[in-house]
Amino acid sequence: MAVAQPKIDLAESLLSRHAAPGPGARWAQEARAAAAARLRAMGAPVRRDEYWKYTDPARLTAAELAPAAPLEPEKEALYGDRAQLKLVFVDGVLDADASDALALDGLTVEPLARALATDIHWARDLYGVLEARGQDPVPRPLAALNTAVAGQGVAIRVSARVATPVTIVNRQRAADSDVVLHHLILLEDGAEMTLLEAGPAGARYNTCLEVDLGRGAQFHHVRTQGRDNERHAITHSFARLAAEASFKAFTLTVNGVLTRNESVIEFTGDDAKAHVAGAAAGDGRFHHDDTVFVTHDGVNCESRQVFKKVLRNGALGVFQGKILVRPGAQQTDGYQISQALLLDEDSQFLAKPELEIYADDVACSHGSTVGAIDEDAMFYLTSRGVSKPDAQDMLVLAFLDEAIQEIEDDALADGMRERLAGWLARRR
Amino acid sequence: MLDIKNLHVKLEEEDKQILKGVDLHVPAGSVHAIMGPNGSGKSTLSYVLAGRDGYEVTEGEATLDGADLLQLEPEERAAAGLFLAFQYPVEIPGVGNMTFLRTALNGQRKARGEPEVNSADFLKLVREKAATLKITNDMLKRPVNMGFSGGEKKRNEILQMAVLEPRMCILDETDSGLDVDAMKLVAEGVNALRDEGRAFLLITHYQRLLDHIQPDAVHIMADGRIAKSGGPELALEVEKNGYAEFEGEVA
Ligand SMILES: Nc1ncnc2c1ncn2[C@@H]1O[C@H](COP(=O)(O)OP(=O)(O)OP(=O)(O)O)[C@@H](O)[C@H]1O
Numbered sequence: 149m150a151v152a153q154p155k156i157d158l159a160e161s162l163l164s165r166h167a168a169p170g171p172g173a174r175w176a177q178e179a180r181a182a183a184a185a186r187l188r189a190m191g192a193p194v195r196r197d198e199y200w201k202y203t204d205p206a207r208l209t210a211a212e213l214a215p216a217a218p219l220e221p222e223k224e225a226l227y228g229d230r231a232q233l234k235l236v237f238v239d240g241v242l243d244a245d246a247s248d249a250l251a252l253d254g255l256t257v258e259p260l261a262r263a264l265a266t267d268i269h270w271a272r273d274l275y276g277v278l279e280a281r282g283q284d285p286v287p288r289p290l291a292a293l294n295t296a297v298a299g300q301g302v303a304i305r306v307s308a309r310v311a312t313p314v315t316i317v318n319r320q321r322a323a324d325s326d327v328v329l330h331h332l333i334l335l336e337d338g339a340e341m342t343l344l345e346a347g348p349a350g351a352r353y354n355t356c357l358e359v360d361l362g363r364g365a366q367f368h369h370v371r372t373q374g375r376d377n378e379r380h381a382i383t384h385s386f387a388r389l390a391a392e393a394s395f396k397a398f399t400l401t402v403n404g405v406l407t408r409n410e411s412v413i414e415f416t417g418d419d420a421k422a423h424v425a426g427a428a429a430g431d432g433r434f435h436h437d438d439t440v441f442v443t444h445d446g447v448n449c450e451s452r453q454v455f456k457k458v459l460r461n462g463a464l465g466v467f468q469g470k471i472l473v474r475p476g477a478q479q480t481d482g483y484q485i486s487q488a489l490l491l492d493e494d495s496q497f498l499a500k501p502e503l504e505i506y507a508d509d510v511a512c513s514h515g516s517t518v519g520a521i522d523e524d525a526m527f528y529l530t531s532r533g534v535s536k537p538d539a540q541d542m543l544v545l546a547f548l549d550e551a552i553q554e555i556e557d558d559a560l561a562d563g564m565r566e567r568l569a570g571w572l573a574r575r576r
Numbered sequence: 577m578l579d580i581k582n583l584h585v586k587l588e589e590e591d592k593q594i595l596k597g598v599d600l601h602v603p604a605g606s607v608h609a610i611m612g613p614n615g616s617g618k619s620t621l622s623y624v625l626a627g628r629d630g631y632e633v634t635e636g637e638a639t640l641d642g643a644d645l646l647q648l649e650p651e652e653r654a655a656a657g658l659f660l661a662f663q664y665p666v667e668i669p670g671v672g673n674m675t676f677l678r679t680a681l682n683g684q685r686k687a688r689g690e691p692e693v694n695s696a697d698f699l700k701l702v703r704e705k706a707a708t709l710k711i712t713n714d715m716l717k718r719p720v721n722m723g724f725s726g727g728e729k730k731r732n733e734i735l736q737m738a739v740l741e742p743r744m745c746i747l748d749e750t751d752s753g754l755d756v757d758a759m760k761l762v763a764e765g766v767n768a769l770r771d772e773g774r775a776f777l778l779i780t781h782y783q784r785l786l787d788h789i790q791p792d793a794v795h796i797m798a799d800g801r802i803a804k805s806g807g808p809e810l811a812l813e814v815e816k817n818g819y820a821e822f823e824g825e826v827a
Pocket residue numbers: 587594612613614615616617618619620621630663
C-alpha cells in the first residue's frame with residue numbers, strides 16, 4: 149500500500165528538525181541513514197494508523213512543542229541509599245560532572261556518541277538492529293526517527309553478574325527541551341544487570357532502549373516517569389532474548405500529559421522469560437498508553453504482561469498488547485492482563501488485547517477489565533473509622549500493587565509504593 | 577445509649593419498604609439481643625445504623641447518646657463509638673490487615689482529636705488481642721479477610737472490635753458459622769469488653785450464643801418491626817416454638 153504523502157512529508161520534517169548527530173564511524177552513519185530510510189518508507193505516525201487510533205501522535209510530532217515547566221530535581225533517595233552507578237542526563241545531554249565514573253566491575257559504560265564514532269565496536273551489531281527487527285509487523289516510526297537522529301545515550305556492555313545497578317537520572321532544565329536518547333545494552337551469556345531510571349528527560353522526549361540478552365543473561369529494569377507536569381513522551385524498549393535469558397521490566401508513571409511506552413520483545417531461544425509490567429496513576433489531561441508486542445520464536449518461553457492504571461478527572465488509559473506465537477514455538481506460556489480502575493465517569497480506558505498463535509501446544513491467556521472502586525470495600529473501611537480519602541487511597545494502592553509485585557527486588561517495590569502513596573496524598 | 581424511634585427505611589433504588597417502624601432503646605451497660613426470621617430486616621437495621629448507602633430513611637430517628645446518627649458519615653459514626661461486626665465481612669485484596677486496623681484506629685483518634693498511636697504500641701496492642709482470639713500472625717499479615725475461613729472472618733471482626741474499643745457494638749450473626757470453641761472465644765471477647773459505658777446489640781438466630789453472653793433483653797423482629805420484647809426467656813421460647821406466632825401477627 150502506498151504511504152500517504154502527508155505521512156512522508158511529516159517524516160521529512162521530523163528528520164530535518166533535529167540537528168545532525170555529529171560524525172560517526174562509517175557503520176554508524178550507515179545505520180542512521182538506514183533508519184532514516186525506514187522512516188521515510190513507513191511515513192510518520194498519524195491518527196489513522198492502526199496502532200495510533202487511541203493515542204493521537206500529533207503532539208509527539210508537532211513542530212511546535214508544548215513547553216513544560218522544569219521540576220525541582222528529584223530527591224535521589226528514590227532508589228534508596230543503595231550503591232549505584234549514576235548517570236545524569238540534563239535536557240538529554242550526559243552531564244559527566246554530575247555522573248559517577250563510568251566504571252563498574254563486570255560492566256563497561258560509554259557515551260553513545262563515542263561508541264558510534266569507534267570504527268570497530270560491538271555497538272555495530274546492536275544500534276538500530278533490534279529497532280529495525282521490531283518494525284515488522286507493526287511500524288514504529290518514532291523509533292526509526294530516534295535511531296536516525298540520536299546523538300546522546302549510553303552503550304553498556306555487561307560481562308558478569310553485576311549486583312550494583314546503573315541508574316539513569318533524567319533532569320529537565322529548559323522548558324522547551326526536546327530530547328532524543330538512545331541506549332544500548334549488551335548482556336553477554338550469563339551476565340546480569342539492573343537498570344534504574346528516574347525523572348522526566350525533557351518537555352518532550354523520545355527514548356529508545358535496545359537490550360540484547362545472551363544465553364542465560366538477566367536484565368532487570370525499573371523506571372519511574374514524570375511527576376505532575378506537562379511532559380509528552382514516547383519510549384521504546386526493544387529486547388531480544390537468547391535461550392534461558394530473563395527480561396523483567398517495570399514502569400511507574402505518575403501524571404504527565406502524554407506518555408506512550410512501547411515494549412517490543414522477541415524470544416529467539418528456548419526456555420527464556422520476559423515480564424513487562426506497569427502501574428500508572430493519572431489525573432485530568434493524563435493520557436497513558438502501553439503498547440506491547442511479544443514474539444515467541446523459541447520453545448518453552450514464558451511471557452507475562454501486567455498493566456494497571458488508575459484514572460480520574462477525565463484521564464485516559466490505553467493498552468495495546470499482543471502475543472505472537474510463531475510456528476514451532478511450542479510450550480509457550482503467554483499471559484497478559486490489563487486493568488483500569490476508573491475513579492469517575494469522565495475517565496476512560498481503551499484496550500486492544502491480541503493473540504496470534506501458529507503453534508498448537510501453547511497456553512496463552514489475556515484479560516482486560518475496567519472497574520470502579522468497590523463500594524462494599526469502601527463501606528467496610530469507612531465503617532471502621534478510616535476516612536474516605538484514606539480508604540480510597542488504600543484501595544487504589546491495593547489495585548496497583550498487583551503490578552508492583554512484579555518487581556523482584558522488595559526494596560525497589562517498596563520505593564514504588566511510597567512514591568505512589570506520596571503522590572496520592574499530594575493530589576487530594 | 578442507642579435510641580431508635582419509629583424508624584422506617586426503604587431501599588433507595590426500589591420501592592421496597594424494609595423497616596416499618598422500629599423502636600428500640602439500648603441503655604449503656606446492657607446487652608440486648610435481636611432475633612427474628614430470615615429477611616425480617618435485622619441486617620438492614622444494622623447497616624442503616626452504620627451508614628451504608630442504598631437505603632432511605634423515610635421516617636423516624638436513631639441517636640447515639642443523643643447525637644443524630646443518621647446525619648453522620650460512616651467514619652464519623654465509627655469515631656463516635658459505633659461498631660458493626662458484619663454478617664458477611666468483606667474481603668479486600670491488597671490491603672493488609674494491620675495497615676487497615678492501624679489506619680482505622682488512628683483515623684478514629686484523629687477525628688476525636690486524640691493523638692495517633694505509634695507503631696510499636698499498636699503492634700503490641702494487636703498482638704495481645706489477637707492472641708486471646710487465637711488469630712495467628714499469618715492472618716494478621718494477610719490482606720483483610722482474604723482467604724479467611726468463615727469462622728476466621730468472624731474472629732477478625734471481634735479483633736477489630738477489641739482494638740477499636742467502641743461504645744456501641746452491634747454484632748450481626750457473629751455466632752453463625754463458628755465452631756463450639758470459636759463461639760466461646762467470641763463470647764469471651766464480648767464479655768471482656770462488657771462494662772458500664774458500653775452496650776451491645778447481638779443479632780442472632782441461636783439461643784446458644786446467649787448461653788455464653790447473658791442478655792438483659794431479647795427482641796423479636798418480624799417484618800421490619802420489633803414484634804415482641806422480653807427477657808432471656810424469650811429466646812428459649814423462640815428456640816422451642818419458632819416464629820409462627822409472630823408471622824401470624826404480621827399476616
Ligand atoms: N439491596 C437490597 N435489594 C433488595 N432487597 C433487599 C436489599 N437489602 C435487603 N433486602 C431485602 O430486605 C429484607 C430484609 O433483609 P435483611 O438482610 O435485613 O434480613 P435479615 O433479617 O438480616 O435476614 P437474615 O436472618 O437472613 O440475615 C429481605 O427481604 C431482603 O431480601
